[in-house]
Amino acid sequence: xxxxxxxxxxxxxxxxxxxxxxxxxxxxxxxxxDSRREAVLDAAAExxxxxxxxxxxxxxxxxxxxxxxxxxxxxxxxxxxxxxxVHLAAVARVTARxxxxxxxxxxxxxxxxxxxxxAHLEGLLDRADAVAVLSPHFPTERDDLARRLAAQRDAYxxxxxxxxxxxxxxxxxxxxxLRLFVLGALNWTPVWWRPGGxxxxxxxxxxxxxxxxxxxxxx
Amino acid sequence: xxxxxxxxxxxxxxxxxxxxxxxxxxxxxxxxxDSRREAVLDAAAExxxxxxxxxxxxxxxxxxxxxxxxxxxxxxxxxxxxxxxVHLAAVARVTARxxxxxxxxxxxxxxxxxxxxxAHLEGLLDRADAVAVLSPHFPTERDDLARRLAAQRDAYxxxxxxxxxxxxxxxxxxxxxLRLFVLGALNWTPVWWRPGGxxxxxxxxxxxxxxxxxxxxxx
DNA sequence: GACCGCCAAACAATCGTTTGGTAGACCCTC
DNA sequence: GAGGGTCTACCAAACGATTGTTTGGCGGTC
Numbered sequence: 001x002x003x004x005x006x007x008x009x010x011x012x013x014x015x016x017x018x019x020x021x022x023x024x025x026x027x028x029x030x031x032x033x034d035s036r037r038e039a040v041l042d043a044a045a046e047x048x049x050x051x052x053x054x055x056x057x058x059x060x061x062x063x064x065x066x067x068x069x070x071x072x073x074x075x076x077x078x079x080x081x082x083x084x085x086v087h088l089a090a091v092a093r094v095t096a097r098x099x100x101x102x103x104x105x106x107x108x109x110x111x112x113x114x115x116x117x118x119a120h121l122e123g124l125l126d127r128a129d130a131v132a133v134l135s136p137h138f139p140t141e142r143d144d145l146a147r148r149l150a151a152q153r154d155a156y157x158x159x160x161x162x163x164x165x166x167x168x169x170x171x172x173x174x175x176x177x178l179r180l181f182v183l184g185a186l187n188w189t190p191v192w193w194r195p196g197g198x199x200x201x202x203x204x205x206x207x208x209x210x211x212x213x214x215x216x217x218x219x
Numbered sequence: 220x221x222x223x224x225x226x227x228x229x230x231x232x233x234x235x236x237x238x239x240x241x242x243x244x245x246x247x248x249x250x251x252x253d254s255r256r257e258a259v260l261d262a263a264a265e266x267x268x269x270x271x272x273x274x275x276x277x278x279x280x281x282x283x284x285x286x287x288x289x290x291x292x293x294x295x296x297x298x299x300x301x302x303x304x305v306h307l308a309a310v311a312r313v314t315a316r317x318x319x320x321x322x323x324x325x326x327x328x329x330x331x332x333x334x335x336x337x338a339h340l341e342g343l344l345d346r347a348d349a350v351a352v353l354s355p356h357f358p359t360e361r362d363d364l365a366r367r368l369a370a371q372r373d374a375y376x377x378x379x380x381x382x383x384x385x386x387x388x389x390x391x392x393x394x395x396x397l398r399l400f401v402l403g404a405l406n407w408t409p410v411w412w413r414p415g416g417x418x419x420x421x422x423x424x425x426x427x428x429x430x431x432x433x434x435x436x437x438x
Numbered sequence: 439g440a441c442c443g444c445c446a447a448a449c450a451a452t453c454g455t456t457t458g459g460t461a462g463a464c465c466c467t468c
Numbered sequence: 469g470a471g472g473g474t475c476t477a478c479c480a481a482a483c484g485a486t487t488g489t490t491t492g493g494c495g496g497t498c
Contacts, residue, residue: 052273057453067478068479070455070457078454167435168436188407192399211397213436214434216431278486287445
């Protein structure tokens with residue numbers, strides 16, 4: 001019953017890789033290496049996002065990636081390092097999404113702000129990469145690594161502040177606090193938002209932008 | 220080295236209990252029982268809040284409460300049940316704080332709203348009870364228990380919605396979304412707020428109320 | 439003597455990680 | 469193009485440590 005750990009891996013990554021994508025040349029050695037490595041990263045990202053760092057075992061990750069737990073240590077030196085790489089990749093992906101959205105967004109600052117919120121929400125909820133922002137609970141003693149993660153996160157979060165600054169907000173407001181309120185509202189969405197629920201992501205981004213802009217008080 | 224688990228318990232709970240508080244009568248049997256039980260609950264609350272459910276072991280809790288891991292099972296049948304009780308107690312405490320704050324708050328709806336936010340923040344950050352709201356990650360298979368926790372949390376969160384409704388917000392706004400934004404901003408504070416930092420809790424509550432009310436756009 | 443609250447020690451299971459081995463793709467040489 | 473060698477990516481199995489939990493007993497208060 002616990003001999004072949006395939007059943008969980010089939011639906012996730014199993015034979016899709018070479019079933020429809022590569023008809024001609026067999027994947028090069030380097031390509032296959034990256035593919036397997038990324039399969040591990042994907043499996044780890046989904047699991048970490050749902051159950052947290054301590055809630056996921058190396059055996060869980062290995063099973064979902066279609067290998068055995070010891071094999072993970074060929075690709076990653078430790079669970080901490082694996083998590084760090086997942087974290088970094090997720091932040092990078094959300095950042096890329098933000099850049100892409102801003103590239104095609106209109107010039108009006110609040111519209112840009114709304115586009116950024118939507119990109120953030122999509123990066124947060126489309127795939128299961130909530131680890132990126134949702135994990136201030138990184139439980140390592142290796143402070144240098146934790147600092148690197150925090151630094152990348154901070155750099156991203158400061159871009160929200162920059163977008164707000166361009167909107168020309170009231171002078172008596174603390175931009176730092178505003179940024180934290182926005183990020184709190186955004187990063188809390190994985191707790192309650194479900195695909196196909198009452199509001200889609202565009203609505204959420206629009207509503208939050210409207211609230212940030214005009215407030216809720218009746219005029 | 221692992222024989223006497225006292226060193227960690229001393230600073231937290233150790234001899235304080237009977238050092239300064241009970242000079243005359245020895246505490247009754249029932250009182251002492253409750254006191255030890257509550258010591259366990261306190262220790263568990265602080266640890267769960269910081270490291271999450273999976274990050275805390277029964278031995279950690281026992282050490283901080285000044286006993287051994289097996290002894291916990293005299294008071295609580297399992298780790299799940301212990302967590303559930305911590306969770307329920309924390310929600311109840313935040314609710315009580317909210318009631319007390321509203322009892323002495325002025326009549327003006329936005330002032331009441333701000334008072335509620337402050338009470339929530341204090342309940343969240345003064346002690347380490349962040350478990351109350353911060354743990355949608357309760358990793359049990361016992362769905363009935365998870366539902367009970369969610370129900371109590373929802374009842375509390377709906378009071379925020381009620382307070383907002385009394386403020387007479389704009390008709391075109393979704394009160395449910397507003398509530399979620401507020402709770403997101405509030406419940407995200409444990410990630411960044413530190414006592415003695417730039418803004419104290421009253422400032423945070425005031426700033427968030429002001430933002431919710433008037434928005435950030437320059438008039 | 440009964441019961442309460444806890445200790446001391448152990449239980450099986452699971453944890454992150456290490457070790458040794460090996461099937462197969464690759465490269466070079468004859 | 470057959471054969472030997474190398475390296476890659478993994479398996480199979482184990483390591484000690486830690487996990488949640490159970491059991492039996494014991495000092496203290498009633």
